[in-house]
Amino acid sequence: AQSVTQPDIHITVSEGASLELRCNYSYGATPYLFWYVQSPGQGLQLLLKYFSGDTLVQGIKGFEAEFKRSQSSFNLRKPSVHWSDAAEYFCAVGFSTDSWGKLQFGAGTQVVVTP
Amino acid sequence: NAGVTQTPKFRVLKTGQSMTLLCAQDMNHEYMYWYRQDPGMGLRLIHYSVGEGTTAKGEVPDGYNVSRLKKQNFLLGLESAAPSQTSVYFCASSYGDRYQPQHFGDGTRLSIL
Numbered sequence: 208a209q210s211v212t213q214p215d216i217h218i219t220v221s222e223g224a225s226l227e228l229r230c231n232y233s234y235g236a237t238p239y240l241f242w243y244v245q246s247p248g249q250g251l252q253l254l255l256k257y258f259s260g261d262t263l264v265q266g267i268k269g270f271e272a273e274f275k276r277s278q279s280s281f282n283l284r285k286p287s288v289h290w291s292d293a294a295e296y297f298c299a300v301g302f303s304t305d306s307w308g309k310l311q312f313g314a315g316t317q318v319v320v321t322p
Numbered sequence: 323n324a325g326v327t328q329t330p331k332f333r334v335l336k337t338g339q340s341m342t343l344l345c346a347q348d349m350n351h352e353y354m355y356w357y358r359q360d361p362g363m364g365l366r367l368i369h370y371s372v373g374e375g376t377t378a379k380g381e382v383p384d385g386y387n388v389s390r391l392k393k394q395n396f397l398l399g400l401e402s403a404a405p406s407q408t409s410v411y412f413c414a415s416s417y418g419d420r421y422q423p424q425h426f427g428d429g430t431r432l433s434i435l
Contacts, residue, residue, distance in 0.1 A: 308421075
């Protein structure tokens, strides 16, 4: 069965430190991948996406993600976290067998930024 | 740029009552989706539509109905609300291409007492 896993429910990071959020998927073919961010009381905002080509993709707000086919992973990184990065982050996966753009979301990772 | 607009933003219902959530998008998107978000479960797809007049079931469709009479609007109905439907509901839309990202509204927080 197709699945998306974000192993870390909650991460606390100091302002200025680096951040890495993990996302793993289970699927037999290459999926298309997204990272979204949700600030409190808001909808989801797209950070970046991967369909094909260069496996390191750059997004907004200084985020990047790397697709590793061998590990079925699409981890999100930021070199230096700002207090405004405190939010919940969702990995979402679309599957090539679906024609209608449906996505499967991970459970989310809550990021807390400390001074 | 309004994007995706959801109304209402908050609502409290009693068990057994009915209501309709409205989603409107001004981006001329073909595809529209309704999700529910519950703690620790991410977003789960309720129903979706790939064009005006079409709807289909998602992962958790029971207890909900939808309609897409106009391309820009996607309505989600609860005929007889149950406490298990207490959740935050999100609408999203995208161009008619599965590689395009979905654009989300700000959500409707619904409590069923």
